[in-house]
Amino acid sequence: MRVLLYLSNLVIPFLFFYIIGHGLLRRGNIYQDFLDGARDGLDVTVKLVPTLIGLLVGVGILRASGFLDLLSLGIGKLTSLWGVPSEVIPVALVRLFSSSAATGLLLDIFKEMGTDSLAGLTGALCLSATESVLYCMSVYYGSVNVRKTRYTLTGALLATLGGIAASIFLARHMMP
Amino acid sequence: MNYLWGAMILIGVIYGTAAGNLQEITEAAVSSSKEAVNLCISLAGVTALWMGMMRIAETSGLVQKLTEKIRPVLHFFFPKVENGSKAQHYLAVNMVSNVLGLNWAATPSGLKAMEELDKLEERRRKIGAGGQPPGTASNEMCTFLIINISSLQLIPVNMIAYRSQYGSVNPAAIVGPGIAATAVSTLVGILFCKIMDRSGR
Numbered sequence: 001m002r003v004l005l006y007l008s009n010l011v012i013p014f015l016f017f018y019i020i021g022h023g024l025l026r027r028g029n030i031y032q033d034f035l036d037g038a039r040d041g042l043d044v045t046v047k048l049v050p051t052l053i054g055l056l057v058g059v060g061i062l063r064a065s066g067f068l069d070l071l072s073l074g075i076g077k078l079t080s081l082w083g084v085p086s087e088v089i090p091v092a093l094v095r096l097f098s099s100s101a102a103t104g105l106l107l108d109i110f111k112e113m114g115t116d117s118l119a120g121l122t123g124a125l126c127l128s129a130t131e132s133v134l135y136c137m138s139v140y141y142g143s144v145n146v147r148k149t150r151y152t153l154t155g156a157l158l159a160t161l162g163g164i165a166a167s168i169f170l171a172r173h174m175m176p
Numbered sequence: 177m178n179y180l181w182g183a184m185i186l187i188g189v190i191y192g193t194a195a196g197n198l199q200e201i202t203e204a205a206v207s208s209s210k211e212a213v214n215l216c217i218s219l220a221g222v223t224a225l226w227m228g229m230m231r232i233a234e235t236s237g238l239v240q241k242l243t244e245k246i247r248p249v250l251h252f253f254f255p256k257v258e259n260g261s262k263a264q265h266y267l268a269v270n271m272v273s274n275v276l277g278l279n280w281a282a283t284p285s286g287l288k289a290m291e292e293l294d295k296l297e298e299r300r301r302k303i304g305a306g307g308q309p310p311g312t313a314s315n316e317m318c319t320f321l322i323i324n325i326s327s328l329q330l331i332p333v334n335m336i337a338y339r340s341q342y343g344s345v346n347p348a349a350i351v352g353p354g355i356a357a358t359a360v361s362t363l364v365g366i367l368f369c370k371i372m373d374r375s376g377r
Contacts, residue, residue, distance in 0.1 A: 004352030011331060011351050019229050023236040037231025041224035044280070045216055052212040058184035060208030065192030071318040094180070101180055107215070107338060115344035124339065124350050128332035129357035131325045140321055141313065143287045144294040148312040152321045155368040159326035163361030168272045170353040 001173045055104035063108055084168055085119035087112075092126050092164055094146035099132040129163035202239050215341055222337040228352070230278055243268040253323065253366065263292035267320065274328040286324065295315050319369040326365035327358050 023030040062068050068090070076086030087109050095102035106123040113119050133156045141149055229255045233239050243265070250257070250264055250271070257264050273282035297314040300307030310312050313321075332354050340347035367368035 003314070004356055005349060007352035007355065008346075008349050009258045011355075012348060015331070017231060018234045019236075019238060022238045026236045028232065028236040030236070033232045033235045034228035035296075036228075037234075038228035039223035040231070041227030042220055044227070045220040045223050048219070049213060049216045052216055053209045054181060055375035056208040056212040056215070057205050058181055058188070060204035060211075061192070061201050062184050063284070064204035065188040065197050066195045067191040069188055080361070088266065098180055099183075099347075103334075103338075107342070110342035115339045115342045115347075116349075120339075121350065124332075124335050125354055125357045126355075128329065128335055128350065128354040129327055129361045131327045133325050136325050137321060139283070140286060140290050141317075144290045144317075146294075146311055146313045146317065148308075150313050150318055151310075151372050152313055152318045155318065155322035155365055157327040158368050159322055159361045159365030163326065163357055163365030166357040166360035170357055174349070174353055 003169075004170070005174070051100055052104075055100055056107065058101075059104040059108050061111075068108070085117075085122055087119040088122045088126060088168075091123045092130075092160075095127065095130055096133045096160070098128070098135065102127060102132075118175055119172060121174050122167050123165035125171055126164050129167055130160045133157065133160060215338070218341040219334065219337045222333055222340075226277070226333045230276060233276070239269075239272055239278075242272045246271060250321075253319060253369075257293075257296070257316060261292070262291060263296055263316075266292055271323070271328060274307075274324065275330050277329045277331060279332050286320075289320060290317065294321065315373055318372070319366075322365040322369055323362065326361040328362060329358065330355060 020030065023033070059068075071090060072086040075089045078086075085148075089103045091102050091109070094105055106120075106127060109117075109119050109123050115124070133153070137149060137152060137156070141147075141152075188201060192198055228238075246268055247259060247264070250258060250268055254264070254267065257267065269283050269285035270289050273279070273285060293314060293316045296316065297307045298310075299305075300314075301310075331351055335350060335354070336342045336347045339350065
């Protein structure tokens with residue numbers, strides 16, 4: 001685990017060094033490129049604002065109504081046997097349909113329990129290690145008119161499950 | 177998405193009415209919308225930084241260099257996709273974009289890759305080399321989708337931003353464990369695809 005945490009601190013600075021170094025060696029106009037990219041990044045975020053408002057309000061209403069507590073209480077009875085934080089299960093399930101809705105749920109966990117709580121870490125790792133299954137399948141298969149997807153769903157679910165299992169394990173070891 | 181989002185709000189209001197939490201719901205709706213905007217402000221900085229860096233990587237040819245370098249990996253994932261073919265090129269661009277978290281570049285190249293894989297299957301059907309009937313996913317398509325869904329992203333940029341916004345001590349601490357978890361999900365996916373390729377079903 002110490003190696004992984006060390007890696008966490010290493011990856012981003014190293015990547016930046018490599019990109020800038022490569023850009024300079026190629027005598028590129030790196031600063032202008034950076035500004036162009038950053039401007040696009042701002043556009044992307046601005047487009048994300050309505051989505052986030054919609055989702056955070058949805059999750060906020062669910063949370064305030066008391067329904068989320070009921071849900072995780074119900075699931076908690078099932079999952080406490082395996083030591084999985086019950087709040088993460090809705091995140092993982094919703095993730096199959098929509099990444100943004102799952103993000104909304106995770107942000108709620110961050111707010112209620114903290115980013116470095118077991119549930120917060122597990123959820124964050126889960127979302128990093130998986131993609132939205134149904135979204136990917138509908139976009140890519142829809143584009144070439146494939147309706148019989150054979151073993152795609154099985155494989156995708158297995159991979160997702162593997163990612164979730166790994167997240168649960170790793171998150172528990174990240175806790176001090 | 178319509179139903180999911182709609183259900184969240186409808187269930188919230190119905191359950192809240194039953195549990196007598198209507199005032200809390202009103203407050204939550206107002207404060208959540210404000211919170212979403214605040215979140216986007218902190219997200220904007222990280223996203224702009226990341227996309228700026230990635231733009232340098234793109235224009236200096238680093239991304240292209242990487243797509244060439246991962247050919248052996250692609251050959252292992254898709255042994256029947258010829259080296260140097262268009263399909264392989266798009267698959268490579270899609271994968272590198274996913275690894276670097278360049279989602280806007282990943283989807284277009286992924287769609288192109290699907291198109292090429294579809295053509296490949298049609299050629300197989302024509303020469304009677306055991307292609308799948310029209311409208312059915314080929315082995316390559318299954319593998320491509322499973323790899324995509326298993327997630328390849330090296331650095332979960334948004335997650336770091338979210339964690340920092342909600343007061344994490346070390347927002348980037350999840351990078352290393354995140355890589356490990358992503359590696360597990362991808363390995364499981366690949367293993368499954370290889371088994372299915374062999375079994376010929």
